[in-house]
Amino acid sequence: MVADVVVAGGGPSGWALASACARRGLAVTLVAPGHRWRATYGLWADEVSVLPPGSRWVTTRVRGGGLVLPRAYAVLDNDSVLAACAHPGIEVVRARVTALTATSAALTTGEVCHGMVFDATGARRGGAxxxxxxxxxxxxxxxxxxxxxxxxxxxxxxxxxxxxxxxxxxxxxxxxxxxxxxxxxxxxxxxxxxxxxxxxxxxxxxxxxxxVDVPPPPQRGRGAVPFGAAAGLVHPATGFSVADAFRLAPAVADTIGRGRRAVRRVIWPWRARLVYRLRRRGLATLLNLTTAEHEEFFDLFFALPARHQRAYLSGRADPAGTAAAMAALFRAAPPHLRRKMTAP
The missing domain is CATH 3.30.70 (Alpha-Beta Plaits)
Incomplete structure (x- = not known):
């Protein structure tokens, strides 16, 4: 079985990438054991433009602590998004992968798919x-x-x-x-x-x-190219990754002809790697907080101006905005939280 692109994994990240590639005329094989998304997926309402036409969602205002957040929140209608991702250029194989290389995927059916392989099977191991x-x-x-x-x-x-x-x-x-x-x-x-x-x-x-702490893969990795949660796209402060996967998929599809190294740079440009380091600093703070301090910490965060909240929660390749948001939170924090935020 030969294709231009082989995507292992049938969650939102896998389908986002498969759909973007197929819409650019690439032959795609998507390997997934099931045909539905059973989890609940959300993103910010100002990010729904990254979803394919025909997608549906429900939008609501949500409270964080004692405040109604400035950004509305959207919960995906999974079936509609999955249907919107479908394309005749995608061949779906109902199986699990048993082994992945840069150019092949071995399946539980005994078949082997060949092409540029992407691992969108999710993240499995981490410290937090x-x-x-x-x-x-x-x-x-x-x-x-x-x-x-x-x-x-x-x-x-x-x-x-x-x-x-x-x-x-x-x-x-x-x-x-x-x-x-x-x-x-x-x-x-x-x-x-x-x-x-x-x-x-x-x-x-x-x-x-x-x-929530899967690091970016190496730029010169030799195996299958990770994508989605497998590539460390999960935000450690929310657990979100769907919007980033749909946002990145078209750029990845446009870069496939330039080779795996170029694709890896598109998924993890240097600015995004800087943001990742800052977010890991934020994760370290969360792991150090007591129960009472969590409530206090997030009350302070949700009281920040909307631009700071948006930069920290959605600015994946915006190190300046992320740093500014963290600095604003530090200035607003009392001494005992500042000590947690600067602890080694």
Whole structure:
């Protein structure tokens, strides 16, 4: 099986890349075991322009701490985005990969796909991870991006927050989240905290676990080119990566004819690598905060001007904006938080 591009992984990142390549006339093989996205994916409402035409989403205003955030939030209608990514130039193979090289992907079916190979199978290992336990409910609740108020009876222990967002089908996802832990909090504890916070809710369950500190791959790597979460696109302060994957996919597709090294530079230009280092500094701060300090820290962050919030949360290749946001937060922080922010 020979194609111009082989994409391993059928999540949003894999489909974003496969779709962008196919729309440029490249023959694409996408390898994925399933045909649906079961997780909940969100991005900021001012980023939805990166999605393919025909995509749908639900937009809402969300609260962070005690403030309504200046940026609206969007939750994807997965089926519509997946359908919008479809293209006749994409051959979908229902299988798992057993081995990847720069130019071949061996499958569980015994087949081997040949072409420029991209690994969009997700991130698996890291020193810090985000974990979450959520329940999809029929009842409506206030939309909340991060509510760091400790659940009743859970004052001590690692900090967690409530994430509550409306879904495109009219239901709501209520999710207790450990933003970053080494390791992240377990599902049983997160479930208990969610029920302590909102009551004994029942419905379809969503479990989340992924690393938030995957570093950029080397520019001169010799294997398959990582993309999406596998390439370290996950933001350590939110866990987001979907918008960046859809934003990057067209530029990657345009660069494929120049070879793997050029593609790797497009995914991780030097400015993005500088931002990654700054964000890792921010992650180190989060891992050092106490439960009470998490609430205080994010209340200060969400009180920053919108330009600083946008730069830190979405400016993946904006080191000046990221640094300015971090400096503004440092100036607003009391001495005990400043010590955490500068600790080695």
């Amino acid at each position: 991870e985000q974990t979450a336990y959520g329940v999809v409910v029929e009842e409506q609740h206030e939309a909340v991006f991060m509510d760091w108020t400790p659940p009743p009876g859970h004052i001590d222990g690692p900090a967690t927050f409530l994430y509550a967002v409306p879904l495109p089908d009219g239901r709501m996802l209520l999710e207790e989240t450990c933003l970053a832990g080494a390791p992240g909090l377990g599902f049983a504890e997160l479930r208990d905290r969610l029920h302590a916070r909102v009551g004994e809710v029942t419905g379809p369950v969503e479990r989340v676990r992924f690393p």
